Amino acid sequence: MSATVLVVETNSVGNGTRAMRHAQARGFRAQFLTRTPAEYRSHEPSPLDVADEVTVVETFDVPKLMRVAAGRRYAAVLAFDELRIVQATILGELCGAPFNPPLESIVTARFKDLTRRALEGSSYTVRYAIHSLSEPPRRSSLGYPCVVKPIDEAASEGVVVCRDSEDLRDAVEGLRAMVSKPNSRGYRLLPTFLVEEFVEGEEWSAELVWSRKLQDWRLVGFTAKEVTPEPYRFEVAHVFPHSFGEARDREILRQLRDCLRMLGLRDTLVHVEFKLRGDRIVVMEVNPRPAGERITELVERVLGIDLVDLHLAAHLGVADEALRGATADGFAGIRFVRPQRAGTVERLDVIGDAGAGLLALCLKPTPVRVTAAEQPHLRLGHVIVDGSSPEEVTRRLDEEVRRVRQLYAVREREVARE
Amino acid sequence: LRVSDARLALVGPSRGFTDRAAVLGIDAFVVTSPEKLAGAAPPATPALVLDYTCDPLFVPLLRAAHEVMPFRACVSATEDGLLPAARANEALDLDWVPVEAVEATRNKIRMRERLAWAGLSPVSCQVCRSAEDVAELAAEVGFPVVLKPPDGVTSTGVRLVGSLAEADDAFAEAGGGLLLAEEFLEGREYSVESFSFHGRHVVLAVTEKRVLGYGRGRFVEIGHALPARLSGDVEAEIRRVVGDVLSALGLAEGPAHTEIKLTPQGVRIVETHNRPGGDHILELVKLVTGIDLDELTLGWAAGIVEALVEPVPARGAAAVRFLVPAPGRVASITGVHSLAGTAGVVAVDVGLGPGDEVVEVLSSADRSGYVMCVGAEIPEAVERCERALGRIAVTHAPSSPARVLTAV
Numbered sequence: 001m002s003a004t005v006l007v008v009e010t011n012s013v014g015n016g017t018r019a020m021r022h023a024q025a026r027g028f029r030a031q032f033l034t035r036t037p038a039e040y041r042s043h044e045p046s047p048l049d050v051a052d053e054v055t056v057v058e059t060f061d062v063p064k065l066m067r068v069a070a071g072r073r074y075a076a077v078l079a080f081d082e083l084r085i086v087q088a089t090i091l092g093e094l095c096g097a098p099f100n101p102p103l104e105s106i107v108t109a110r111f112k113d114l115t116r117r118a119l120e121g122s123s124y125t126v127r128y129a130i131h132s133l134s135e136p137p138r139r140s141s142l143g144y145p146c147v148v149k150p151i152d153e154a155a156s157e158g159v160v161v162c163r164d165s166e167d168l169r170d171a172v173e174g175l176r177a178m179v180s181k182p183n184s185r186g187y188r189l190l191p192t193f194l195v196e197e198f199v200e201g202e203e204w205s206a207e208l209v210w211s212r213k214l215q216d217w218r219l220v221g222f223t224a225k226e227v228t229p230e231p232y233r234f235e236v237a238h239v240f241p242h243s244f245g246e247a248r249d250r251e252i253l254r255q256l257r258d259c260l261r262m263l264g265l266r267d268t269l270v271h272v273e274f275k276l277r278g279d280r281i282v283v284m285e286v287n288p289r290p291a292g293e294r295i296t297e298l299v300e301r302v303l304g305i306d307l308v309d310l311h312l313a314a315h316l317g318v319a320d321e322a323l324r325g326a327t328a329d330g331f332a333g334i335r336f337v338r339p340q341r342a343g344t345v346e347r348l349d350v351i352g353d354a355g356a357g358l359l360a361l362c363l364k365p366t367p368v369r370v371t372a373a374e375q376p377h378l379r380l381g382h383v384i385v386d387g388s389s390p391e392e393v394t395r396r397l398d399e400e401v402r403r404v405r406q407l408y409a410v411r412e413r414e415v416a417r418e
Numbered sequence: 419l420r421v422s423d424a425r426l427a428l429v430g431p432s433r434g435f436t437d438r439a440a441v442l443g444i445d446a447f448v449v450t451s452p453e454k455l456a457g458a459a460p461p462a463t464p465a466l467v468l469d470y471t472c473d474p475l476f477v478p479l480l481r482a483a484h485e486v487m488p489f490r491a492c493v494s495a496t497e498d499g500l501l502p503a504a505r506a507n508e509a510l511d512l513d514w515v516p517v518e519a520v521e522a523t524r525n526k527i528r529m530r531e532r533l534a535w536a537g538l539s540p541v542s543c544q545v546c547r548s549a550e551d552v553a554e555l556a557a558e559v560g561f562p563v564v565l566k567p568p569d570g571v572t573s574t575g576v577r578l579v580g581s582l583a584e585a586d587d588a589f590a591e592a593g594g595g596l597l598l599a600e601e602f603l604e605g606r607e608y609s610v611e612s613f614s615f616h617g618r619h620v621v622l623a624v625t626e627k628r629v630l631g632y633g634r635g636r637f638v639e640i641g642h643a644l645p646a647r648l649s650g651d652v653e654a655e656i657r658r659v660v661g662d663v664l665s666a667l668g669l670a671e672g673p674a675h676t677e678i679k680l681t682p683q684g685v686r687i688v689e690t691h692n693r694p695g696g697d698h699i700l701e702l703v704k705l706v707t708g709i710d711l712d713e714l715t716l717g718w719a720a721g722i723v724e725a726l727v728e729p730v731p732a733r734g735a736a737a738v739r740f741l742v743p744a745p746g747r748v749a750s751i752t753g754v755h756s757l758a759g760t761a762g763v764v765a766v767d768v769g770l771g772p773g774d775e776v777v778e779v780l781s782s783a784d785r786s787g788y789v790m791c792v793g794a795e796i797p798e799a800v801e802r803c804e805r806a807l808g809r810i811a812v813t814h815a816p817s818s819p820a821r822v823l824t825a826v
Contacts (some may be wrong), residue, residue: 163797229651336684342601343559367791371559372603372604
């Protein structure tokens, strides 16, 4: 029987499913672990159909996972969301995956307080303080503005920029509410949080992969991101690749490699989010997995490489081969269609003709119910375009999103019933 | 203009408003109710004394006065005078804020309707006659939802309800009638002071608002501070949206106080009024920009001041924080007098003494006083307010637990 690649759950855009497809294309069997198969009912294709073997197990429970994997050998074990990456690495270690990343480094990257500790003393980190919800600070010892963030949540949830001690108290109360019940994926946050120094300026991300040939990280590319204004900073658009200028790109890569060394990471693919303070990078977070937000699709369009396959290749020790011959061709960007308000979106109409460079305009099937609580995070769809420059891509994204008309159920007009 | 041409009818003015008109050289004709007369104007001021909110003689008598001593406009800075003033302007064909615009700002249902037609500030809402109607909206936007009396002011009667049972309570409290249910808007709250010059809207100040926690589902403002800490982009967006909203509502002259929330989806309008903000915001604006909104209103209506071309840059920051002690009978209160002359403290007013009963804060009227401070920036001004409030020690009578209370 051929060797097996094990995938622990998949994220909402189906990276786990794609990883299994790539594994099969590379001649491996694919096994899929999930706690709730029903969660994937709407996935097309379903990971349950793609996998050669599906095992239902509580994927938050390490001993139960180990029991399932005990006695088996895996070529690689992968996960695509923060909540399962540590488990996947433990299983890789248990089951002799030959190019498994070091477990301690994965734990360090997983929890933001550990990441800060590992980078302490370097110029790549910010001043920070670790606090418990049982004894929250009344004031920030770092001054204002400061940033409050949970140490183990993903996608910037619960991250708040505080301007003063009143904001800080509000942010702590917000965290308390988040911790009081499991999140949408069934995970209960730790009651520990960071208060960090706020770093002004834009944020970028970098995709890097471990090269066994170089015994160092190779840069796949930088991505420019657009976020909503303070204090929320929800990501609304991305453009790939971004260049800071040739010499600066080299220097930023040098610093990123330095950081990743300090964290002890290797044998995987990482998505690093960072800001710039002068000519020094300041690391916001390090995720040992492909980027979310469909950045993988932008990379695939520009470089012809699927980051999911590259992630798999890194875990199989063949990332250098997977990268061979990849050269950038133009630029690509994504912008998300966000609801204008809560309510039921009855129709999403696209008006006018598609502009040049449109690669995808995907909208959710209507009607879509948008609750007030979900509204900030929820997306009604996205557009992906390409172009010959980042400016052209940004302009095309704006034009395409403007073509989408959101038609809500009559709630705004119902006021006329008076 | 000759000064004698600068005559205004002031509807329901405070004495301060009337006096300010006099200082500006404006001939004031005061319209006030019998009970407000003494507090509205000096004895020699020509006045029409009747209940201007409902007396059918209001407009005919004002017209008669207008024939003898023509006004440039009828102006009001008080809540109950805004609509009568607009009606008078319309009847006398005077150019100020039209009735339709005042109604669109006073009635929250109409405001949402107008904004929806104009495609501005989308907010899901529904006019509700009962908790069942609220359930219909909640089925779409989820709980909690906000319930508002259509024509309420100062957040009175506004409730955040988290369930059908709470919605039932809100209808019981409202004593029947309609309530407007709206999606709960997540985000920081601000208020925007603007002044419109022939349809050109100039934002004079954006104020940060602090609201007492939503624990009991009430929205009580416990602090304001300005100039708001905003990035240039966000501030520009606020100016743009507020300007568009005022235009859409037909408000082309005079002051406006617009309450907004900065949500992750952008700027959303909570409500707007064609008067300056209350709650001491007027004083804060004057402290930081030097602009007296009452003077500007009177001067512009009388045609004796130039239009502002652009906002006045802020000098420093100012904040007000309200005293919100826990409920109970007050045994003693100390520390108030020691605040005079304290660095940055501009005003202190604590309307609380031994024997007074502090009630649970469910509306602005339940607050026990305030401290106003200035500082180089908001954190300093707020810090000074907090420190000042911290020096005010309220002890309770033995029937309730004795403790030292400060503002929340």
